[in-house]
Every structure is written in C-alpha cells, then in structure tokens.
Amino acid sequence: MDYINRLDNFDGPAVGEVAVEAQLYEEAYAIFKKFNLNVQAVNVLLDNIRDINRAVEFAFRVEEDAVWSQVAKAQLREGLVSDAIESFIRADDATQFLEVIKAAEDSDVYHDLVKYLLMVREKAKEPKVDSELIYAYAKIDRLGDIEEFILMPNVANLPNVGDRLYDEALYEAAKIIYAFISNWAKLAVTLVKLKQFQGAVDAARKANSAKTWKEVCFACVDAEEFRLAQICGLNIIVQVDDLEEVSEYYQNRGCFNELISLMESGLGLERAHMGIFTELGVLYARYRHEKLMEHIKLFSTRLNIPKLIRACDEQQHWQELPYLYIQYDEFDNAATTVMNHSPEAWEHMQFKDIIVKVANVELYYKAVHFYLQEHPDLINDVLNVLALRVDHTRVVDIMRKAGHLRLVKPYMVAVQSNNVSAVNEALNEIYVEEEDYDRLRESIELHDNFDQIGLAQKIEKHELLEMRRVAAYIYKKAGRWKQSIALSKKYNLYKDAMETASQSGDRELAEELLVYFIEQGKKECFASCLFVCYELIRPDVALELAWMNNIIDFAFPYLLQFIREYTGKVDELIKDKIEAIKEEKAKENEEKDIMKQQNMYAQLLPLALPAPPGMGGGFAGGPPPPPPPPMGGMGMGMGMPPMPPPFGMPPMGSY
Structure with missing residues (x-):
C-alpha cells in the first residue's frame, strides 16, 4: 500500500488487475482510485470487498453515471430495490428496466418504480414501460395521473393493462381504462365489482352481450338490486338457451317473487317466445298455484305443454293436469288422472268431454266403476254420453255384480231401443221388482230379445194379478197358446183367454174355450167368446152347444150376426151373378151388331173386274160390263165406290 501511495509512474490498470488476482482488494481499490479508474474501483468494492455502503459513498464522491449504474445493479442483486431505483435514476440508466420492474413489483415499491419509469419513458418508447407505469399508478392509487397519462400520447397496451388491473381487483383504475x-x-363487470350497478347496467346496454347481461344481472340479484336485475334479465330471457340459467340463479337464492315478476314482464316483449310462457307456468306451479290455471287458459297455445305437465305432476296440481292433457290431445292420460286423483281433479262436465275422446276402450268401464264409487248420482249422465261406445251387456254385468242395477235404470231405458238381451232382461227384472206391470208389458211388446219363457215362468205365480196377466201375454207372444189360455183361465182372465184364442187361429182352441165357459156356467163369457172368436167358431157347433145347454138366448146375437153376414154374402153373390149375365148379353148384342154392319158393307162393294185378255177371265171375248151407277159419297163423279165408314159408325148415307 505504501508503494501505491508514493509511486506514480506505474501501469495502474495492469497492477490493479494483478492485485485483484492476488486478492489484494484494498490495494487494487487504491490503485484504481488513484488512476481515476472509478468503474473498476467500484467493482472491486462491490464484487470483491462486497461493501455496498462504501460503493455508494464512492459513487456520491465521484458522481459518475457508470459508477451509479454499477452500484444500482449491485443493489438490485442484493434486493435493495428502492436504493437500486434511486441509483439507476442517478445513473440515468434505462437499460435494466425489465429487471427493475420485476424487482419493484416483487418488493411492492411502486412509488419508486413510478419515478424510475418516468425516467425510462424519456429515453425509450416501450409498451412495457407505459403499461407498467399505468399499473404502478393504480397500485399507489394515483387515478388522476392515470387519466392524464392515457390522454397523452403513449404506447401502453391498454386492454392488457385493464385486464391486469381487473384481475388484481384494482377496479377503479380498470374502470378508467375500460371506459x-x-x-x-x-x-360493466368492473362497475359491478365497484357496486355501481346503475352504471353497470348502462355499460351492459352498450355492450349488448348476453354474457355481460348475465354477469350484471346476477350481480344485481346478489346485491338485491332487483329493479336493475330485471332490466338485465329482460335482455337475457329472450334467448332460449339462457332462460333456464337465469331462472335457476334466482331460485337458488330464493328470489321467487322477483323471478316471477321478471317472467311476467317478459310476456309483453316483442321477442317473447314459448320458453318464457312455459317457465312462468312452471314457476306458478311451484310458487303461486292460484295463478296457474288462469295462465294455462290464457296461453295454452304458447306453452311447452309436456314440460308444464311434468311440473304439474311433480307439484301434484291435479286440477290443472287434466286440462293440460286435453290441450295436448292426451285424453287417455287426462281421464286416468281425473279418476286417480278425485276429487281434486274431477269436474263432471269436463270429464264427460274427456271420456268420449279416449282411445283405450277399457277406460270406459273404468269410468263406470269410478262413478259408481265416487259419484253414483251422476252415473247415468256419463253412461248416456258413452251409450254409443260401450258394450251394454258389459255395463249391465258390472252393475249387476255391484248390486246397483236399479241405479242405471234411466240409462238402460235410453238404450233399450238397441234390443240387447242383457238390457231387456235387466229392465224386465226391475219392472217385476217394482211391480210396474205397465212398463213391463210395454218392454215386452217392443223388445223381444230376452228369455221370454223364463220371465213368464217367473211371474206366472206372482201375487199381483196384473203380473200374471203379463205372464199369459208372454206365453201368447211366444206362440204357446194353450199355456196362455190355461193361465188366463186359472186366474179368471177370460177376456185375455178369448183374445189369445182368437189370435191363435186355432178353431179347436176356440171351441174348447166355449165348452169351458159352458162348464163354468159363464153364459155371458160364452156369448162374448162367440164374437171375439167369430172367425174361428163354426155356427153349427155354437148352435149345438147353445141348444144342448139351453142358452139359445146367449147364442142368438151371434146367430143373428152370422145369418146377417151370410145373407149379405148371398145377396152379393146373386148381384154379381146378375151383373155377369147382363154383361154377357150386352157383349153378345154388340157382336151381332158388328156382324150386321159387316154384311151391309159387303153388299155395297163393286163386282169383280174381268180378267185381262188372254188370262181366261169370265168376260173373255166380250165387252166389259158397264160401270155401276154413280152413288153419293166420296166416290161420286170419280168412278170409285165410296169408302166404308169407320168401325162402329153408321154408313154415310144414314146421316
């Protein structure tokens, strides 16, 4: 170190590198510093000595951009993001903006990042920089700066920035970007997040997207802003595919009344479709039963009836279910529903309309059992409706087994004209039980398809005389004359016996009846029988019986009548004979007159003309005879005889 301080004439960079290699870092730092190799010096502090604080002090002392840049990078590596950003700003270095942005976001130092990005923008026009600047403004809630920034020229990717802000719940900033x-x-969805529902609805109206409408609608429902939710919902339910989703969302949150209000409003839409009417019907079925029937009747042609049928069945609305089946022409199901869920589903007039249209014949008889058990007072009304469709024999069997045959008497009377054996026998049985002999006789007279002998045998010993008369009448009607007469005689029904004998056409029976009356001393009946059986009784037999039993007086009217009748017949024969003779004589006279006329005409005809010469005529060789003298008439003056008059007319000369 002493040499470094005292010596100047040496290759500083080279020696400095040797010092670094020799790990003499302080010496190397001193060498680089002495020779003003500030970058190498600060690198020694940062890389070798690892003292950032000394490096910062050194950078403050030398104030070189390159030095600050190296310090900033080192600070950034050490996680000193704020210090690094400040150093980068001092270095006026924009080259490391990507690393700085990442580090700043990781460390949440957006205030410092804004300063750095503003510096970077002056040096480079990068979309990343502008976008990150907006994001940084949003993070530090500088919304005004965002508005100012986006109004200025910039290269930010605003859609991506807006989505990023929305994803990180920076809704106010995202709102500015999206707007x-x-x-x-x-x-719209951003405003929903901000609870600005009115603005969200306005934005959704501009977007006019089903997805947007749904997001706003559902958010309004969650916030209980049902008025705004309805506005959105009306734009959703016109799409068939989205209708059910909206309905489920409302129902899952218990907003039943609001959903019904939405659907009712949707009925008046220009684009209202079947799904809206059907869904409203389903909602009525679930939550407002009292309005369901009215809705079905008003809009039956615009409903998806199978879907509504399932809903009504699920909710057990038995009154509405048959009506829906009727509208769908499912009369069998309608009838079955009514009978299975009476009295809720039953209405008499409606059921009559249904039962006549069913395809399954067995339902007719099920209906008979149903009315027999539930509404026996109306069974005849139903049977009259079914009269042309049911098997009357089967109906009678059903009622007979149930023990209520009398209950359907009006029905059987109405269909008796078909002359069905079971019906006739049932009615006759009822008449016998009721002792209504007049109706019984009428039934027997008009309808003969029943066990006549069996009925006669059943009532021939009836305690009521009129019933016994009916039995005799049945025998008579069946051609059992002897049995009928015997029964009438047994119970002193003499008039019936006489009429039976007369109708039988059996002379022997009539005469036996006369003998019976004589034996019983019934003189008046004897006289009456002579006239009732007038055509059958022989006069000699009647006269003989009367003479032998001294009752000529009672036979005398008959004899007078007989004599008068036969006298009249003889007179008629004589008259006919005289007229025949007269006609024969007149015919003979007419024939004679005709012959006379023909003879007269023959005398007036000319003689035969002579034959031509050589033909051997009677006048051969002589002159022809002179012509006849002229005669009056048509041939006068013409040399021709007159024409004979027509047949039956006198000759012309006689006029």
Missing part, C-alpha cells in the same frame, strides 16, 4: 377504450363489457 377510455370503450370496452363496455369489461366496464
């Missing part, structure tokens, strides 16, 4: 570059979508 400046008109990135309305990002501005």
Whole structure:
C-alpha cells in the first residue's frame, strides 16, 4: 500500500488487475482510485470487498453515471430495490428496466418504480414501460395521473393493462381504462365489482352481450338490486338457451317473487317466445298455484305443454293436469288422472268431454266403476254420453255384480231401443221388482230379445194379478197358446183367454174355450167368446152347444150376426151373378151388331173386274160390263165406290 501511495509512474490498470488476482482488494481499490479508474474501483468494492455502503459513498464522491449504474445493479442483486431505483435514476440508466420492474413489483415499491419509469419513458418508447407505469399508478392509487397519462400520447397496451388491473381487483383504475377504450363489457363487470350497478347496467346496454347481461344481472340479484336485475334479465330471457340459467340463479337464492315478476314482464316483449310462457307456468306451479290455471287458459297455445305437465305432476296440481292433457290431445292420460286423483281433479262436465275422446276402450268401464264409487248420482249422465261406445251387456254385468242395477235404470231405458238381451232382461227384472206391470208389458211388446219363457215362468205365480196377466201375454207372444189360455183361465182372465184364442187361429182352441165357459156356467163369457172368436167358431157347433145347454138366448146375437153376414154374402153373390149375365148379353148384342154392319158393307162393294185378255177371265171375248151407277159419297163423279165408314159408325148415307 505504501508503494501505491508514493509511486506514480506505474501501469495502474495492469497492477490493479494483478492485485485483484492476488486478492489484494484494498490495494487494487487504491490503485484504481488513484488512476481515476472509478468503474473498476467500484467493482472491486462491490464484487470483491462486497461493501455496498462504501460503493455508494464512492459513487456520491465521484458522481459518475457508470459508477451509479454499477452500484444500482449491485443493489438490485442484493434486493435493495428502492436504493437500486434511486441509483439507476442517478445513473440515468434505462437499460435494466425489465429487471427493475420485476424487482419493484416483487418488493411492492411502486412509488419508486413510478419515478424510475418516468425516467425510462424519456429515453425509450416501450409498451412495457407505459403499461407498467399505468399499473404502478393504480397500485399507489394515483387515478388522476392515470387519466392524464392515457390522454397523452403513449404506447401502453391498454386492454392488457385493464385486464391486469381487473384481475388484481384494482377496479377503479380498470374502470378508467375500460371506459377510455370503450370496452363496455369489461366496464360493466368492473362497475359491478365497484357496486355501481346503475352504471353497470348502462355499460351492459352498450355492450349488448348476453354474457355481460348475465354477469350484471346476477350481480344485481346478489346485491338485491332487483329493479336493475330485471332490466338485465329482460335482455337475457329472450334467448332460449339462457332462460333456464337465469331462472335457476334466482331460485337458488330464493328470489321467487322477483323471478316471477321478471317472467311476467317478459310476456309483453316483442321477442317473447314459448320458453318464457312455459317457465312462468312452471314457476306458478311451484310458487303461486292460484295463478296457474288462469295462465294455462290464457296461453295454452304458447306453452311447452309436456314440460308444464311434468311440473304439474311433480307439484301434484291435479286440477290443472287434466286440462293440460286435453290441450295436448292426451285424453287417455287426462281421464286416468281425473279418476286417480278425485276429487281434486274431477269436474263432471269436463270429464264427460274427456271420456268420449279416449282411445283405450277399457277406460270406459273404468269410468263406470269410478262413478259408481265416487259419484253414483251422476252415473247415468256419463253412461248416456258413452251409450254409443260401450258394450251394454258389459255395463249391465258390472252393475249387476255391484248390486246397483236399479241405479242405471234411466240409462238402460235410453238404450233399450238397441234390443240387447242383457238390457231387456235387466229392465224386465226391475219392472217385476217394482211391480210396474205397465212398463213391463210395454218392454215386452217392443223388445223381444230376452228369455221370454223364463220371465213368464217367473211371474206366472206372482201375487199381483196384473203380473200374471203379463205372464199369459208372454206365453201368447211366444206362440204357446194353450199355456196362455190355461193361465188366463186359472186366474179368471177370460177376456185375455178369448183374445189369445182368437189370435191363435186355432178353431179347436176356440171351441174348447166355449165348452169351458159352458162348464163354468159363464153364459155371458160364452156369448162374448162367440164374437171375439167369430172367425174361428163354426155356427153349427155354437148352435149345438147353445141348444144342448139351453142358452139359445146367449147364442142368438151371434146367430143373428152370422145369418146377417151370410145373407149379405148371398145377396152379393146373386148381384154379381146378375151383373155377369147382363154383361154377357150386352157383349153378345154388340157382336151381332158388328156382324150386321159387316154384311151391309159387303153388299155395297163393286163386282169383280174381268180378267185381262188372254188370262181366261169370265168376260173373255166380250165387252166389259158397264160401270155401276154413280152413288153419293166420296166416290161420286170419280168412278170409285165410296169408302166404308169407320168401325162402329153408321154408313154415310144414314146421316
């Protein structure tokens, strides 16, 4: 060291390097300092002696940019970021801006970084520098400086800076950037983060993006800004794909009333679609049941009915479910729902309209069972509607097994015109039980498809006389004349017996009935029977029975009638005979007149003309005969005989 201080005439740089190699760092520092090799000197302090403080003092003393640059780099390596930035500024060194920026951000020394970046901007136009400067301003909350900076010429990558600020929750700064570059979508979500919901809605309106609308809408819902959320929601629900997402978001947060209000507002939109109407119906099904039916009736043509059917089924809205099935022409499901969920789903007039349109025939009979159990007072009304579709025999069997055959009497009366055996027998059975013999007789007269003999046997011993008469009538109708007459005689139904005998056309039966009346001493019945069976009874038999039993007086009216009838017949025959003779004579006279006229015409005809010469005529060789004298009539003066008059007219000369 003593030599260094005393000697001057030596190669300082060379000796200094030798000293460094010999690890004589203080000596090397002294040599470089003596020869004003300040950079080498400070490097010895920094690299070899490793004393930054001495290096800083040395830099202050020499005030060289290169020295400060070396000091700054060393400070930066040691993590003394603020000191390094100050040193770089003193050195006016912008070459290491990337390392400085990274180090400053790691150390969060943005105030110092701003100073450094302002210095760097004077030397270089780098997008990285301008972008980092804006970021640094944001980190130290110098928003005014950001506004001023972006208004000046700069090369910052503003979109990237804005995204970086947003990602690091520097929303105020990001708001300035996004507003400046008109990135309305990002501005909207940034304002949402700042709780500036009105501004966010305005920005979303300018962005007009479904994604942006949803972000703003959901943020407003979370903040319970439902008025603004509805504005956003109306712009979302017009898109079918986004509708369900909005609905789920509201529902997951329990905002049911607000969601319903949003959907109701959406009904009036020009772009309103089926999804809105359907979703509102689903919401009514879940949260406002009282409005569901009205909504379905008003907008049934604009609903996705299968989806709403699932919702109603899930929520057990049995009254609305059949109506939806009807609108979807699913009448089988509608009928099944009504019957499975009565009384909530049942409405009589509606069910009648449904049941006649079902495709599954078995549902008809299920409906019969349903009404029998639930609404027996209306079963006839339903059966009348189904009269043209059901098997009447099966319906009667159902009611018979249930023991309520009388319940469907009006229905059976209405369909009896079809003359179905089961219906006829059921009605006849009811009439017998009710002792309604008039209706029973009417039924038997008009409808013959039933077990006639069985019914007759059942009622022929009935305690009611009129029923026994009906039994006799059935035998008569079935052609069992003897049984009918026997039954009538047994119960003194003499008039019925007479009519039966008369209708049978059996003379033997009629005459046996006469004998029966005589044996029973029924003289009046004997007389009446003569007239009722007038065509069948032989007069000689009647007269013989009356004479032998001394009841000529009772037979006498019959005999008078018979004589009068036969007298009339004889007179008629005689009259016919006389007229026939007269007609025959008139015909003969007419034929004679015709013959006379023909003979008269023959006398007026000319004689035969002679044959031509050589033909062997009767006048051969002589002159022809003279012509006949002229006669009156059409041939006069023409040498021709007159024409005979038409048939039936007198000769012309007689006029």
